[in-house]
Amino acid sequence: MSHGEPESFVRKYIFSVDHKVIAKQYMITGLFMALLGGFLAYALRSQLAWPGDSIVGLGVIAPHAYNSVVTLHGTIMVFWVAMPILVAGFGNLLVPLMVGAEDMAFPRLNMLSYWVFFLSTIVIIASFFVPGGAAGGGWTAYPPLSGTVHASGVNWGMNLWILAVALEFVAFLIGGINIITTGINMRVPGMSMWDLPLFVWEELIASIVFLLAVGPLIAGAVMLLLDRSFGTGFYAPSAGGDPLLFQHLFWFFGHPEVYVLLLPALGIMGEVLCAFSRKTIFGYRTIVWSVISAGLLSFVVWAHHQFVSGLDPRLAFPFSVTTILISVPFAVHLFAFIATLYKASIRFTVAMAFTLAMIALFMIGGVTGVINGSAAADIFIHDTYFVVAHFHYTLVPIVFFATFSGIYFWYPKLFGRLMNEGLGWVHFAGTFFFFNLTFIPQFALGLMGHHRRIANPQIFEFLRDGQGLQVLSTIGVIGLLAAQVPFVYNFFASMVRGKPAGRNPWEATTLEWATASPPPHGNFDEPQTAYRGPYVYSPPGEGPDWIPQFEPPAEALEPDTAISETAS
Amino acid sequence: MTNSAIIEQPMETATELPNSRMAIWWFLASEVAIFGGLIVAYVLVRLHHPEWGEYASHTINAAGAINTMVLLTSSLAVVLAHQAVEEGKLEKASKLLLTTVAFGLVFLAIKAYEYTHELHAGFTPVTNLFWSFYYLMTGLHGLHVVGGMIAMIAVSRSVRRGEHSARVECVGMYWHLVDIVWIFLFPLLYLAS
Amino acid sequence: MLDFLPENISSFGGEIDGVITYIWRIILAWLVATEAVLVYLLVRYRRREGRRAAWLPATTWRAKAWILVPAVFVTICDIGIEARSAPVWDEVKLELPEPDLLIRVTGRQFVWTFTYAGPDGELDTADDFEAITDLYVPRDRVVRFQLESADVLHSFWVPVLRLKQDAVPGRSIPGWFEATADGRYEIACAELCGASHTAMRGRLTVQPPEIFDAWSSTMAEQQSL
Structure with a gap:
């Protein structure tokens, strides 16, 4: 090999x-x-x-x-x-x-x-x-x-x-x-x-969910291409086909896909959270089981995107139930993250700030999803800007806040150096403020009845009062983009000017910190062994407040709890 | 372990399953999802179209039945090839793989005969939705047969040279899936009326 | 925030607003509580010289209860929400009351067409008549519609009626509403339907029944000529 x-x-x-x-x-x-x-x-x-x-x-x-x-x-x-x-x-x-x-x-x-x-x-x-x-x-x-x-x-x-x-x-x-x-x-x-490490678990479940969910849509996309190019009628009612078939194939993939993105993000957050709270993860196995059950549930919620699509209205109830239930494993997951902060010793770095902001903002996305998930409320909410605001409150924290957190955290393993924290804080403050400025007005617009994908809301009388909110939201997105300038500069400039990081600048415990920054070809100087669970931060007793997975036990010093508690 | 010298030793892994075997299992899972999605879509649409039974009667049952036998026999050849590798008989394994490829060719020839016959009778992919599904599903399956044959020719050559003998098992498992998919397609597209 | 909801003039709209309000209160309570805990922990347990974090891997059920018990409360709230919400869905989409008026609503790039069943109360008969873009309905009467599409997906969206339903080619989807206040309102298409999706705007006019009946007879006569 x-x-x-x-x-x-x-x-x-x-x-x-x-x-x-x-x-x-x-x-x-x-x-x-x-x-x-x-x-x-x-x-x-x-x-x-x-x-x-x-x-x-x-x-x-x-x-x-x-x-x-x-x-x-x-x-x-x-x-x-x-x-x-x-x-x-x-x-x-x-x-x-x-x-x-x-x-x-x-x-x-x-x-x-x-x-x-x-x-x-x-x-x-x-x-x-x-x-x-x-x-x-x-x-x-x-x-x-x-x-x-x-x-x-x-x-x-x-x-x-x-x-x-x-x-x-x-x-x-x-x-x-x-x-x-x-x-x-x-x-x-x-x-x-x-x-x-949690990241690996979440990445595994995400990859498995993707692999099992995408197949039907691949078949669906082939049918769509055949309809377009050769005149078959898979989705054409005149030929006996059904447009709703595509919606089912799309959302059977589309909803799990949201979790395919969410899980790695949660994994990144888990690593960052433990390292900077100097505390072991609260309920490691509980989290893993919540991720597995969310992965399974994600296959039976898809039709909640189709409540008013012409789907048999009797199907709304079961899909509404599964949808609302999928909030439970994710609630457990987030509660575990929050509980990890209890009696912690929190170091506020830019990476940690993005992770904490992700938790705070993702909860807004999560709870507003409950409104969409109720079939009755969805009659009004569906295809409005309320939905747009909701999924941006989930996806922007997932895709950008978690990514930024991960980049600031693992930059040493990418380029051997640390990113500039000062510029990082400017980036964080701008992103946090302008993100909220962009999307909070959209909740209000959605409640006014602003439907999606229209190019000019002003032609509707019921939306004219919302024009101020539209402008506010647009100023938000311009600010959000401007806030990325310090990041782009920081990302490239730190490759040459950043402070050399050393192997383990954050005093973290998982195996990637055992090797040089950046790791050489082949990754490790010598074969590694894992001696304990991934998050032995602040074990009971004296001594350093972290014991890496890769550090051989020093017989006398090793507290028994360190291994058994996370590994059993 | 008398044949350890000629049999490739898989790298030690945490689960003791070789990487190739684990990867091929997941790959097959994704294939099952593709064909599964297609089959479920077909069945659901068909439930709304009782008249499809009549269209299905224009398929050539005998050809489909023969092809089922051909594929089943070819799967047996792959099993024997894998067995031959385990026994260290690489030359024999290589020949058995080529036998499988030959069965694959027979399958494709019969399928080509069917397509020709059906197209001449006026049943094209755009005749109606049943025939769209028929050509899509058998066509996608046929592409998998072709892909499997190409892979088997490659593996047959490398096994003869004594390399990558673990791959025999992988192409074998893939070929079984192609076989199983056909066992679902045959009754759904040919027989059900 | 809920003040942004538009005026409601439908018999079931109050129920839908009720569900939204009910869920809104529950999620707001959860959100405020959770964010407050989060902020409290951040301030309380920020790094202090000489203070070591605790070792709390939560391997016992007793410890896990700190996250599982709140999750049980989440589940209870979920069940409460579903119990509140499901009957409203059934009322709006499943239990169609006896209609006073039958209309076919057809979505077509990029215009709404309304076909009235006419005096005999049945569609596809000689006395049907059509109105384009403008939907006239009598106040306090149950209107049954059959929603259809002539080309692509559309969505019949009347914010003041709290009514939204996709129109799917090949299907005729039944629905109903009962408007409770006279006036002129707007109809939109809420499902992307092509280049002029935005412009697919219609008008809803709710009239007292006697005025509507007069209008209806005139239309029937005109179009039968």
């Missing part, structure tokens, strides 16, 4: 099989796409605040172009930002390091999955430039709008959209199998499944 360090530039930095290089490739591609997705957010928010005006940097947006902007904003943020950064980027960087492996189980397959993903990125960007414009059927791509050319006027834009998403699924299927195999099979001696 071992492979020597490659010499040439191309093998080392471009077609590399090293999981850390591939992780950086995923992350940087994802961050680049985040800028694109952010620009689209700016474009659509500007149109909503000042309909019909020329937008700085883009000009006037025509109504069909607005649909493309909305569609591609959603698609890119979910499939080309969240997935590559959270699942593939952090997964690639951390899973092998945390289990003490020298690389992924299948390094060449790993490289292949990145380049398939890269190809999908090219395809989705290319879709902006084809005649007829980019896909405009929403990120959910419901047929018949997406299923025929004449319904939307978009031909190649939609075909390329389907192709790009399909390629992306293939990339993450291969990548997911690799991550699962690595996490389960490549653990160092001494590391049982119950000694895995």
Whole structure:
């Protein structure tokens, strides 16, 4: 399995099989796409605040172009930002390091999955430039709008959209199998499944959920492409097909997908939380079981996206029940995080601030989801900005707050240095403030009845009073984008100017801190062994307030509780 | 362990399952999800269309039945190939894999005959939704057969050279899945009326 | 925040607003309590020289109770919410009352069409008549509609009626409402339906029954000519 360090530039930095290089490739591609997705957010928010005006940097947006902007904003943020950064980027960087492996189980397959993903990125960007414009059927791509050319006027834009998403699924299927195999099979001696860091657990469950949920949508996407290109009628009522079939296939994947993104984010937070509260995680096994049960439940909630879609109304009750019940494992999970802070010794770093803010904000997203989950309330709330605000209050903390937390925390393992904390605090304060400024007004707009994906709310009398809120929200998104400037500068400048980090700058316990920063090719100087659970912070008695997983026990000093409590 | 010299020793893993076997299990799980989604979609749509029974009667049951036998027999050849690897008879394993490939070719030839016959009779993928599903599902399955054959030719060559003998098991498991999927497709598309 | 809800003029709208208000109060209480605990812990247990964090892995049920008991309360609230919400859903979407008036609502890129059953009370007969964009209904009468689509998905969205239902090509989806106040209101399409999705705007006019009846007879006569 071992492979020597490659010499040439191309093998080392471009077609590399090293999981850390591939992780950086995923992350940087994802961050680049985040800028694109952010620009689209700016474009659509500007149109909503000042309909019909020329937008700085883009000009006037025509109504069909607005649909493309909305569609591609959603698609890119979910499939080309969240997935590559959270699942593939952090997964690639951390899973092998945390289990003490020298690389992924299948390094060449790993490289292949990145380049398939890269190809999908090219395809989705290319879709902006084809005649007829980019896909405009929403990120959910419901047929018949997406299923025929004449319904939307978009031909190649939609075909390329389907192709790009399909390629992306293939990339993450291969990548997911690799991550699962690595996490389960490549653990160092001494590391049982119950000694895995939470991040690895959550990444594993996320990858498994993705792998099992995406299949039906792959079949569904093939049918959509056949409908468009060859005139089959899978979704055409005139041919005996049913548009709702696609919705089922889409949301059978689409809802679990939310958890595919959420779980790695929670994993990142778990690591950061323990390291900076200097405290072991509260209820390790309880958390793992809550994640497993949430993963299982996620397969039986999908139709809550379809309460008013024409679904048999009798199905609303069972899906409403499962939906509201899935709040329970996540409540347990968040309560465990909060309980971890009890009697802690909290070090406020930028990474910790993002994690704590993620908890605080995600709860807003979580509780507002209960309103959507009630079928009766959903009659009013469905397809309004209330839903938009709700899922941004879940997804922005997941995708951005957790990612930032992880980047500030593991930057040493990426580039060997620390990021600048001062700039980091500016970044945090700006992001936190402007995020809330962007989305709180949208809750109010949603309650006014503002429906989604309209290019000009002013033509509706009942929305005219909301124009002030629209402007506020748009100022928020502009501020949110501006707040990323110090981060982008910090990210690149710290590669050369950052303070050298050393092996374990945060005095953390998991295996990635056993090796140099950045880890060399092959990761560890010598084979590692896990001697205890992942979070032995502040064990009873005197001595240092952390005992790493990789530190051999010094017979006399080792408190018994340290091993047995987390491992049993 | 008399054959340890020629049999590839899998890397030691935490679960004692070789990485390749674990990965192929998860890969098969994702394949099951794809075909499972397709089959469930087909069944649900069909429940609303009792008239599909009549369309299904235009499929060639005999050809489908023969193909079922062909695939089952080919699966036996793969099992024997795996057994031969365990016994260290790599040459034999390689030949058995090529036998499987030959059965795959027979399957595709019969399938091609069916398609030709059906297209000539005027049943194209856009005739109606039943035929759309028929061509989509058998076509996707056929692509999996082709993929399996290509993989088996590659593995057959490397096994002959004494390399990657563990891969025989992987292609074998994949081939069983292709077989099992067919066992679901045959009654659903040909027989049910 | 709930003050932002638009005026309600439907017989069941109050029920839906009631569910929203009920859930809103529960989640607000949870949110405030949890955020307060979080902030308290952050202040109380910030780093202090010489203070060591406690060792609380929560391996015993007694310790786990600190998170499981609140989760049980979450479950109880969930059940309460579902119990409050399910009957309202049934009333609006499942139990269709006997109609006084039957209409077919058809979504089409990018206009709403309303087909009235006419004097005989049945659709697809000679005395049907159509109104485009403008929906006229009598006050305090049960209106049954059959929602259909001629092309892509649409969603029949009348905020003041608390009414939303997707229109799906190939299906005729039944629904109902009863408007309780005269006036002119707006209808929108809430499901992305193409380039002019935004412009798919209709008007709802609720009239006293006698005025509506007069309008209705005139329309029936005109269109039968």
